[in-house]
Amino acid sequence: MAHSISLSSRPATPAISIKALLVALFQNLGTLTILLLVLPINAAIVLISLLWSRLSSPWRSQKAVVATHRKNILISGGKMTKALQLARSFHAAGHRVVLIETHKYWLSGHRFSNAVSRFYTTPTPQHNPEAYIQALLDIVKREKIDVYVPVTSPVASYYDSLAKPALSPYCEVFHFDADVTQMLDDKFAFSEKARALGLSVPKSFKITNPEQVINFDFSQETRKYILKSIPYDSVRRLDLTKLPCDTPEETAAFVRSLPISPEKPWIMQEFIPGKEFCTHSTVKNGELRLHCCSESSAFQVNYENIENPKIQKWVTHFVKELGITGQISFDFIQAEDGTVYAIECNPRTHSAITMFYNHPQVADAYLSQEAFTEPQEPLPNSKPTYWTYHEVWRLTGIRSFAQLQTWIRNFLRGKDAIYQVDDPLPFLMVHHWQIFLLLLDNLRQFRGWTRIDFNIGKLVELGGD
Numbered sequence: 142m143a144h145s146i147s148l149s150s151r152p153a154t155p156a157i158s159i160k161a162l163l164v165a166l167f168q169n170l171g172t173l174t175i176l177l178l179v180l181p182i183n184a185a186i187v188l189i190s191l192l193w194s195r196l197s198s199p200w201r202s203q204k205a206v207v208a209t210h211r212k213n214i215l216i217s218g219g220k221m222t223k224a225l226q227l228a229r230s231f232h233a234a235g236h237r238v239v240l241i242e243t244h245k246y247w248l249s250g251h252r253f254s255n256a257v258s259r260f261y262t263t264p265t266p267q268h269n270p271e272a273y274i275q276a277l278l279d280i281v282k283r284e285k286i287d288v289y290v291p292v293t294s295p296v297a298s299y300y301d302s303l304a305k306p307a308l309s310p311y312c313e314v315f316h317f318d319a320d321v322t323q324m325l326d327d328k329f330a331f332s333e334k335a336r337a338l339g340l341s342v343p344k345s346f347k348i349t350n351p352e353q354v355i356n357f358d359f360s361q362e363t364r365k366y367i368l369k370s371i372p373y374d375s376v377r378r379l380d381l382t383k384l385p386c387d388t389p390e391e392t393a394a395f396v397r398s399l400p401i402s403p404e405k406p407w408i409m410q411e412f413i414p415g416k417e418f419c420t421h422s423t424v425k426n427g428e429l430r431l432h433c434c435s436e437s438s439a440f441q442v443n444y445e446n447i448e449n450p451k452i453q454k455w456v457t458h459f460v461k462e463l464g465i466t467g468q469i470s471f472d473f474i475q476a477e478d479g480t481v482y483a484i485e486c487n488p489r490t491h492s493a494i495t496m497f498y499n500h501p502q503v504a505d506a507y508l509s510q511e512a513f514t515e516p517q518e519p520l521p522n523s524k525p526t527y528w529t530y531h532e533v534w535r536l537t538g539i540r541s542f543a544q545l546q547t548w549i550r551n552f553l554r555g556k557d558a559i560y561q562v563d564d565p566l567p568f569l570m571v572h573h574w575q576i577f578l579l580l581l582d583n584l585r586q587f588r589g590w591t592r593i594d595f596n597i598g599k600l601v602e603l604g605g606d
Contacts, residue, residue: 169580194562213286215281215284217290222597222598230497232256239259243263267297292468302317317467340483343410354409362411368399418437422470424468446518459483471487496523496525
């Protein structure tokens with residue numbers, strides 16, 4: 142994994158500083174060049190799609206859906222594909238969608254979607270919570286919003302909960318209360334809550350000092366452990382170093398390299414071998430309404446629905462006991478004996494919701510006051526979703542003809558999560574406007590990054606959002 146470039150004020154030798162500047166320069170310039178080379182292909186695809194949509198519209202048998210009770214829907218997280226998917230789902234059901242993002246991402250390519258009626262930017266919530274809440278309130282009043290559906294980054298989930306009391310007199314806020322969000326977002330608190338409800342979770346310990354790990358008696362344990370930051374860490378979350386290391390000295394060196402403190406606690410969690418899954422669930426008053434499950438990986442950019450009754454039963458029990466309303470996602474490990482263990486919970490929308498791209502009841506799951514007989518899952522004919530630019534990048538890692546055949550098969554049987562033939566502009570604007578301008582900004586500041594996430598629509602950086 143590449144390392145991001147930090148240009149902080151801490152002392153550094155000139156040689157290191159020059160090297161860091163050069164790495165950032167060539168990293169950004171090289172990526173910008175590649176995007177420019179690919180631009181004509183993308184533009185041609187989008188142009189053909191626009192012409193096709195214009196020419197075929199008179200012969201289409203389907204008419205635009207007009208909702209019986211049309212609502213104004215506010216969706217946040219406008220830079221992310223999952224927000225685009227929800228916008229399209231509500232628009233397809235006949236509702237009007239207003240999309241928002243923070244000022245940094247004014248360049249969101251999703252604002253050009255046919256599904257988006259208006260687009261606004263807001264202050265960054267963690268920098269100025271009061272201004273953020275006031276901006277939300279102003280938009281809700283101005284656009285006469287009926288329902289606010291937050292699609293948040295990990296950091297922002299809590300601030301939308303803080304905004305809920307101010308917004309609730311004017312619209313429904315489809316999100317958890319602040320205390321619930323805090324509990325779900327705290328890996329240790331969530332684990333303890335699930336355990337109290339009789340649900341299976343790995344053995345876990347809250348770590349506020351490296352010495353707790355260094356002095357831990359691993360000799361009594363049958364499994365290894367991993368360390369995960371409780372506050373969201375976009376880069377270190379991919380580090381799955383097993384503890385203890387080969388020697389006590391290696392263990393101590395690794396643990397002391399991590400920013401562990403009472404202010405930034407970590408969780409030491411039992412590592413259970415097995416298959417990993419991720420889920421998305423839309424829940425209303427404790428009722429599971431939308432649910433999907435997919436095989437998972439550390440950097441998840443491919444989703445294919447898999448029915449796993451044990452996981453669905455776990456989720457159903459958990460949300461019913463809490464009686465919550467909102468969007469929630471889980472990471473699970475299914476051990477060799479079939480037991481499912483929830484290893485993490487995220488109180489927000491999961492990108493796996495892209496698998497509902499052709500499902501007609503997504504909007505009802507959020508809006509309907511009537512109970513669902515059973516949770517809706519992706520349709521049997523829905524294709525696995527991926528991000529084309531990530532898939533093209535994977536080609537650089539292919540080393541055999543068999544790997545190439547697998548890649549071609551997976552590419553042809555799935556679909557791009559952003560591209561839609563009757564709404565093609567986001568496919569062009571995300572890759573060659575949104576990401577392109579973010580790279581230009583990093584180039585201007587000689588700042589590097591660890592990877593580009595086209596799904597989330599940002600450059601992943603150490604200490605970033």
